[in-house]
Amino acid sequence: MTPRLTLINRDYTRLWFGQAVSSVGDAVFSTTLVLWVATVLGKGQSWAPVAVSGIVMASGIAVLVIGPLAGVFVDRWDKRATMLRTEVLRGGLVAVLTAVAFLPAGALPTGAWLTLIYVTVLLLHAAGQFFSPARFAVLADLVTGDADRARAAGIAQATGETAWIIGPPLAAPLLFTAGLQWALLFNGLSYAVSYVAIRSIGVRGPGTGPAGPGGAQKPTERQRGSLRREFIDGLRFFAGSRFLVALLLLAVIGQFGVGALGTLNVFFATDNLHADAHLYGYLGMAMGAGGIAGALLGGRAVQWLGARRTTWIGLLVSGVLLVAYSRQTGFLGGVALLFVFTVPLTLLNTAMSPLLLAAAPPDYRGRVMAVFYPVTRLASMFSAALSGWLAGSVLRDVGGSLGGLRFGPVDTVIAASGLIVLVSGVFAMAALPGADGAGKTAGGSGGDTAVPSGGRPPPPRLRHRPVQRPLAHRRTRSNE
Structure with a gap:
């Protein structure tokens, strides 16, 4: 055969x-x-x-x-x-x-x-x-x-x-x-x-719901409800699940932590890493390679450690590595550290998928993702704007040395971002306790909804790409 x-x-x-x-x-x-x-x-x-x-x-x-x-x-x-x-x-x-x-x-x-x-x-x-x-x-x-x-x-x-x-x-x-x-x-x-x-x-x-003639979904009593009532019902379900709220907070906090790279990495490369502008693309290649490596290792990491443990470990390690990256002064060291930083970041993005699926019953999957996508997208936009504003105005004149380490506005914002990711990892340790697997209650305790297991969507990932790519309609059919 x-x-x-x-x-x-x-x-x-x-x-x-x-x-x-x-x-x-x-x-x-x-x-x-x-x-x-x-x-x-x-x-x-x-x-x-x-x-x-x-x-x-x-x-x-x-x-x-x-x-x-x-x-x-x-x-x-x-x-x-x-x-x-x-x-x-x-x-x-x-x-x-x-x-x-x-x-x-x-x-x-x-x-x-x-x-x-x-x-x-x-x-x-x-x-x-x-x-x-x-x-x-x-x-x-x-x-x-x-x-x-x-x-x-x-x-x-x-x-x-x-x-x-x-x-x-x-x-x-x-x-x-x-x-x-x-x-x-x-x-x-x-x-x-x-x-x-x-x-x-x-x-x-x-x-797919109960199929009718031609594969169409038969309308249910819930489907005949008003749009407003179903929308509010979805929001209430989301807000009532401590587990879903915790996952969203992790995604938003982590997004704020790593979002500074998207805006400031080009300035960090030329000012702190002392690299020519035409070498900037290699930083993006390093992160792309790290993303592929982390993605391919994700399934095995979840199998060994469990989805919850992989999530908070990934946040802790990513935060430490981002702080370490902010202290780099050589281009090759920066490229190597960006590659290593992206691996655990991608692992935690991978690990969040089964957690999100376990917390979203079939009748609410669309509305669960309809909360995640806009909120994390808004966090991404706000993070990019905030980091640029901080480095370009509020912290523009920041500079000096502390304990023999020089610091300026750009590396200060990136280091602070790493600390935010680290804090989100500590939060994840407390917010995602218990064993992995489907069939658990969404919040791990009474009051949350028990949900069946399902398949896999891509989670609203923590965007780690430092290159400011034009996103005309990126990820409308992939990683969403």
Whole structure:
């Protein structure tokens, strides 16, 4: 018998393949739009950076405005059908933008081009807010057991990191040799691959709900309730689970801790590590490699240590390593420490997946993720803005030495970030006590909801990427 290559199981492998292709499409699409706006549409214009930032803002608005409500509808609808429909919608949106892109850049006013791009990115991300919770629920039925969930989370993170190593180098040649339209078409085709992959899987678990004719989900009494009542019901369920609240606090605190790297690492590289600006990309490569290594080790770490222990150990070790990184003065040492720092950070992101799944019963999975995604995204945005403001204004004149160690505004903020991660690890030790495994109460004590085990979604991960990548619609189909 010829052996078949599978990741966890056949259906998960098919879904993973579709998402892997679409992740590369995300990276190509995001990079292409930013390059085109910056180097073609806004070439030599003072407003070009602002125009590029509008792409990121459009994606953020979709997450913050649409995300909280999307979970209510996802909990009502058939999950697999929701994924298929959003892929059709997103593929259609990209197809429209691709068709318009065949026009010369001067055929439309600059404002019209920017409006078209912003609206497309906004709608793509809005559709992604329905896709991600639906995928969360489907994966909950495809993958069971803490170790396999952690493996799946690790595979997803490694795939996402790899996609962002492959995608951007593809985007530039496609844009500048073939043209904008062909780079966009690549992403449109990736939606088609994702659609075919989703169609090929069979979902028979509770995540899809009771099936009616044609695979549609039969309406239940809960589904006939008002949108407002179901939304509030979801918030009450979330707030009533001490375990879910603890996980969210860990994600937010950890995000504040590591978010400074995204804003300040380029300045740290040139000022503290004394590296030329063209070497900055190697820091991103080091973190990408560390992310892949940590993701591939995640399943084994959870199997050995348990999801809860892996989470708080990962936070403690990451915090210590981030403080150590802030004291580096050599480029090679900084690269090595960033690689090592990213490994435990990725391990804890992987470990949070089975914990989150165990705390989210099928009827609430969409709304649980609809709380996590916007809150952690908001924390990410606030962290980036706060760290830049502190280093550029409040702590601008900070400098000196203490105990023979020199310090300035940038390394001070990064060191403080490491201490915050360390504190969150101490908090996790107290907030995530007890044994791992499904079937435990969400909070580990009375008053919280006992929930069944499910599959694996990617958790709202602590963003560790120091490179300020343009995220036009990154992770709308992967690591969400």
